Amino acid sequence: MIRGAIFDVDGTLLDTMPIWTNSGANYLASLGIEAEEGLGNKLFAMTVDMGAVYLKETYGLTQSCREIAKGINGIVEGHYFADAGFKPGARELLERMKAAEIPMAIATSTEKYCIEAAFERLGYKDYFDIILTCGEVGASKSNPKIFLRPLRNWVHRLKIPGSLRTASTQSKPPRRRALKSLAFMTRSVRRIKKKLNGTQMSM
Structure with a gap:
């Protein structure tokens, strides 16, 4: 799920x-x-x-x-x-995830005002609970910090265990265990759409 x-x-x-x-x-x-x-x-x-x-x-x-x-x-x-437009399939994916009430966030190295301008123009800015940039968090996307931040917004919605809520402040070994237990997966738009096609889209 x-x-x-x-x-x-x-x-x-x-x-x-x-x-x-x-x-x-x-x-x-x-x-x-x-x-x-x-x-x-x-x-x-x-x-x-x-x-x-x-x-x-x-x-x-x-x-x-x-x-x-x-x-x-x-x-x-x-x-x-x-004129920046969607990649093929991206618009449909966002629509389907929104309809399924799956929370969404953005983690990007691009300046926030550019990202906000694009999605505002396209009419999708409100689809995201949070838009985070590497500049804001002070780390690149090779650091888990930018991916952990949205979880603070989703703690109650996703019923995240208390031990994981402070993962971003833990030392490296506990943080690695926390990330592993969160089961983060890296997937393309195409693979996520395929997964949604084969599973029930509920929280």
Whole structure:
């Protein structure tokens, strides 16, 4: 049974990965600098702020990290406000999970104002109980912190045991046991839809 879902956005719900893949190279190009091959792949797992540090250190940029991050966001933000659309199947999945009263949250490395603008424009912002960014929690998505935060909102709704409610403040061994007992699963939109097709969609 699917009790709750925490979604990534770029390349999962929204078809925005091509925008981000080229954002670093496009920013460098605006400065007359040619990017290294595969730069987009290197920046993929980073937050915008982390990517700004990488660009500054790697290419010896005179701009501050804050200026670089602002420049990158400036390149991509227009798409969220104007034309970023759903990935195939994503809209239907959100509709079905909403109808089944399955709580949903977002965990993303993209700036919150961009994510909110896109879902507001598409009419789906209210589908999510919480929208969290890596910048807010101070950790990348390789850290469980951003995925544990929504559980604070869902403690009573999902009947989460008290021992798990403080998982984000525990030391590493207890936190690992807590995460394991929560049975987090990573699934694509297609696989979640398939699961919903084969199971009763109730809490």
